[in-house]
Amino acid sequence: xxxxxxxxxxxxxxxxxxxxxxxxxxxxxxxxxxxxxxxxxxxxxxxxxxxxxxxxxxxxxxxxxxxxxxxxxxxxxxxxxxxxxxxxxxxxxxxxxxxxxxxxxxxxxxxxxxxxxxxxxxxxxxxxxxxxxxxxxxxxxxxxxxxxxxxxxxxxxxxxxxxxxxxxxxxxxxxxxxxxxxxxxxxxxxxxxxxxxxxxxxxxxxxxxxxxxxxxxxxxxxxxxxxxxxxxxxxxxxxxxxxxxxxxxxxxxxxxxxxxxxxxxxxxxxxxxxxxxxxxxxxxxxxxxxxxxxxxxxxxxxxxxxxxxxxxxxxxxxxxxxxxxxxxxxxxxxxxxxxxxxxxxxxxxxxxxxxxxxxxxxxxxxxxxxxxxxxxxxxxxxxxxxxxxxxxxxxxxxxxxxxxxxxxxxxxxxxxxxxxxxxxxxxxxxxxxxxxxxxxxxxxxxxxxxxxxxxxxxxxxxxxxxxxxxxxxxxxxxxxxxxxxxxxxxxxxxxxxxxxxxxxxxxxxxxxxxxxxxxxxxxxxxxxxxxxxxxxxxxxxxxxxxxxxxxxxxxxxxxxxxxxxxxxxxxxxxxxxxxxxxxxxxxxxxxxxxxxxxxxxxxxxxxxxxxxxxxxxxxxxxxxxxxxxxxxxxxxxxxxxxxxxxxxxxxxxxxx
Amino acid sequence: xxxxxxxxxxxxxxxxxxxxxxxxxxxxxxxxxxxxxxxxxxxxxxxxxxxxxxxxxxxxxxxxxxxxxxxxxxxxxxxxxxxxxxxxxxxxxxxxxxxxxxxxxxxxxxxxxxxxxxxxxxxxxxxxxxxxxxxxxxxxxxxxxxxxxxxxxxxxxxxxxxxxxxxxxxxxxxxxxxxxxxxxxxxxxxxxxxxxxxxxxxxxxxxxxxxxxxxxxxxxxxxxxxxxxxxxxxxxxxxxxxxxxxxxxxxxxxxxxxxxxxxxxxxxxxxxxxxxxxxxxxxxxxxxxxxxxx
Numbered sequence: 034x035x036x037x038x039x040x041x042x043x044x045x046x047x048x049x050x051x052x053x054x055x056x057x058x059x060x061x062x063x064x065x066x067x068x069x070x071x072x073x074x075x076x077x078x079x080x081x082x083x084x085x086x087x088x089x090x091x092x093x094x095x096x097x098x099x100x101x102x103x104x105x106x107x108x109x110x111x112x113x114x115x116x117x118x119x120x121x122x123x124x125x126x127x128x129x130x131x132x133x134x135x136x137x138x139x140x141x142x143x144x145x146x147x148x149x150x151x152x153x154x155x156x157x158x159x160x161x162x163x164x165x166x167x168x169x170x171x172x173x174x175x176x177x178x179x180x181x182x183x184x185x186x187x188x189x190x191x192x193x194x195x196x197x198x199x200x201x202x203x204x205x206x207x208x209x210x211x212x213x214x215x216x217x218x219x220x221x222x223x224x225x226x227x228x229x230x231x232x233x234x235x236x237x238x239x240x241x242x243x244x245x246x247x248x249x250x251x252x253x254x255x256x257x258x259x260x261x262x263x264x265x266x267x268x269x270x271x272x273x274x275x276x277x278x279x280x281x282x283x284x285x286x287x288x289x290x291x292x293x294x295x296x297x298x299x300x301x302x303x304x305x306x307x308x309x310x311x312x313x314x315x316x317x318x319x320x321x322x323x324x325x326x327x328x329x330x331x332x333x334x335x336x337x338x339x340x341x342x343x344x345x346x347x348x349x350x351x352x353x354x355x356x357x358x359x360x361x362x363x364x365x366x367x368x369x370x371x372x373x374x375x376x377x378x379x380x381x382x383x384x385x386x387x388x389x390x391x392x393x394x395x396x397x398x399x400x401x402x403x404x405x406x407x408x409x410x411x412x413x414x415x416x417x418x419x420x421x422x423x424x425x426x427x428x429x430x431x432x433x434x435x436x437x438x439x440x441x442x443x444x445x446x447x448x449x450x451x452x453x454x455x456x457x458x459x460x461x462x463x464x465x466x467x468x469x470x471x472x473x474x475x476x477x478x479x480x481x482x483x484x485x486x487x488x489x490x491x492x493x494x495x496x497x498x499x500x501x502x503x504x505x506x507x508x509x510x511x512x513x514x515x516x517x518x519x520x521x522x523x524x525x526x527x528x529x530x531x532x533x534x535x536x537x538x539x540x541x542x543x544x545x546x547x548x549x550x551x552x553x554x555x556x557x558x559x560x561x562x563x564x565x566x567x568x569x570x571x572x573x574x575x576x577x578x579x580x581x582x583x584x585x586x587x588x589x590x591x592x593x594x595x596x597x598x599x600x601x602x603x604x605x606x607x608x609x610x611x612x613x614x615x616x617x618x619x620x621x622x623x624x625x626x627x628x629x630x631x632x633x634x635x636x637x638x639x640x641x642x643x644x645x646x647x648x649x650x651x652x653x654x655x656x657x658x659x660x661x662x663x664x665x666x667x668x669x670x671x672x673x674x675x676x677x678x679x680x681x682x683x684x685x686x687x688x689x
Numbered sequence: 690x691x692x693x694x695x696x697x698x699x700x701x702x703x704x705x706x707x708x709x710x711x712x713x714x715x716x717x718x719x720x721x722x723x724x725x726x727x728x729x730x731x732x733x734x735x736x737x738x739x740x741x742x743x744x745x746x747x748x749x750x751x752x753x754x755x756x757x758x759x760x761x762x763x764x765x766x767x768x769x770x771x772x773x774x775x776x777x778x779x780x781x782x783x784x785x786x787x788x789x790x791x792x793x794x795x796x797x798x799x800x801x802x803x804x805x806x807x808x809x810x811x812x813x814x815x816x817x818x819x820x821x822x823x824x825x826x827x828x829x830x831x832x833x834x835x836x837x838x839x840x841x842x843x844x845x846x847x848x849x850x851x852x853x854x855x856x857x858x859x860x861x862x863x864x865x866x867x868x869x870x871x872x873x874x875x876x877x878x879x880x881x882x883x884x885x886x887x888x889x890x891x892x893x894x895x896x897x898x899x900x901x902x903x904x905x906x907x908x909x910x911x912x913x914x915x916x917x918x919x920x921x922x923x924x925x926x927x928x929x930x931x932x933x934x935x936x937x938x939x940x941x942x943x944x945x946x947x948x949x950x951x952x953x954x955x956x957x958x959x960x961x962x963x964x965x966x967x968x969x970x971x972x973x974x975x976x977x978x979x980x981x982x983x
Contacts, residue, residue, distance in 0.1 A: 375858035375859030376857075376858035376878075378878060381876065494858075494878060496878030496879075496906070498906075
């Protein structure tokens, strides 16, 4: 207990020193029991600052160091590394946060100085009790899972696989490809979406390191970084895909009919179907909800015509378990359902469609073979109104955020419409046109040059009047009310996370923001990681983004996975909550409160007596302290934050 | 029988007597008594949004203060009264307005002001306290086959944050009541657009345009009549059809009802109280054709 503790107080420029009277702090701290040396520095985190700490540790033969500076989330690891380099166990270095918790929030200089002293005294008390700790080693399964088979998921899977690691790619739909497969042409270069995507889809399918599980969903996840066990539910396709060769005979005579999801309700698909001709894998599935065989048992035409006898009406859902070391979440987006936007008449008004429907209309493989025809009567619309921010940037009724891609795809829609209907009017209602991106502003300019009319203002109402769809809006540049009689209206719906991602987040225990997008670990510096070690993010499931951004983020996530896999073992931070087996009464309270599933109740021989005690999975423990507070017999103490330690810290903090 | 403190408002004692009387009689059938406030004055007719226009708040606040000692809620019928009273309540109970409130109470010489007093529209009482299912069981004359466009006007729903009545774009409360009476609600896209009533004196043409949009849309949607809660809407939409029918060849007129007229009719109330002769567009032929009037 007779530790020699060194205290270093950082000025942080004027951030701390401008408020806290550093000389006074040093004078007081110097007299504390155990404090062998005190120093201050303008910037402790700088090289000279760190060197000063190292030198001090050596010259004063310090047993522990307290750095009074900014929040530990910023520089705890910096200073721990510094003391480690001179032979001190890094867990004997503690941070006293006198910036965020003191100088930034306490304007009065005397008050702030007193407060800084209290904060430092608390950490000195803590350091007095700190024990040297060693990192916990964890083995790594060098195999990844990617959830979501859109362009982001495909890219992440390919990058990881090309680095030589196995990948399991899980997709909920029968085919990979995601929304990008539905698009006609992509901004700002107008290259055909499917033409650039399908080679990647095929590459993923044929890659020897990629195991493709389509028509499948993640049912359960257990384990921790490097060692996940994922249970995948495989939905029954009612077709043996190993036997089927994708000839498509079964599709021909099937009598079942339903609106095609891929064409967003603008064409019919059959009960046995593949989402689109280029589907990967090129295998059909049977939709039991509309299949005559499942409803009445009176049809088996697909089974009759299948030359390979691959139809299996008795197929059941099955589960496979995959062991992986990292999981990439690439669940993508869905368009915001505007059914509550009754002023837009969505769902009630014919020829009011969403952006993805218009993509299908424009697509050569779409319901109109690429000819612009409106859904109600197949007429060529001579005037089309495009409404941006349909649900985006609408704090009251919709989503407060900007969906980011709509300005660009609306410019593209309007342009492509003009390319195909030369005498047609394309009118865009917008709040702002946001063209941040390479070649984006030029693309928007091109749209206006090609005759697309931009009206700055919001649309208040859309309704059907006879053959026309009437749009009410405002031109906020002239301050006038605008009424347009259009033949068709295309809405740029806000982007939202997929509904399935909510369920997945529950299974993964992954954090999401208020809108349901997966949360990155840090908005700027850790944009592809999550707060749960081993989960990485790619694509629009993390937030609205366009194709290049989704692909870039996917490669970033892949790179993080590859980096993780470059280690044979991982180390886990050793401050965890352990268990005092003698004291433990086996009540199990801590099992219920642990948010990480790190604790389980087991029967065990403790000093020759069988008893129920807690077993701690040290790798899962994040040292949150929930168990320590809940334990009635103080058996779940956190390392370097023991009850006695906390007691002393409280006393030191309140003293004087 | 449940009692609600009731604020009729001026129009319901003059032009819109049938809106008031049909409501009172129907409520009795539905086991609710609308107990008129002991003393009341004009609601102010328009909620003033001028920041220093305290004088125009005196009227509604005095009504609210008086209602405070007569019950925990205040039911009203006229869309304008509902709008003004509810917004005044929201304004004066807003945190930070306590001093202003005390000054008001001092000025109008009222002691009590209940900040939790609920300003309700009769439609809300019908939906939440009586229940449309209960209304169904009391129907004597089913309005079956009557295609009705429920026109709420601008005052019932806006501004949304303060009114909290129903969807701003597609409110359904009146539609649901009409459906409970057996009628067939018709959707049309102008349920909450302004009828132009406030422009009637200044700019008749503008007002006419508003009314025409509503009537034309209802005709296109196949409605046979309009239902409203607002005396001004009723008057304007009904009477503007006179000019419209003079100007537009083949213009199809639609009778404009108060919802309480049809409620009363459905509950079996007959006679002068309905005041079916007080309309510009005579509703009797339609009601006769549907077998609702002999």
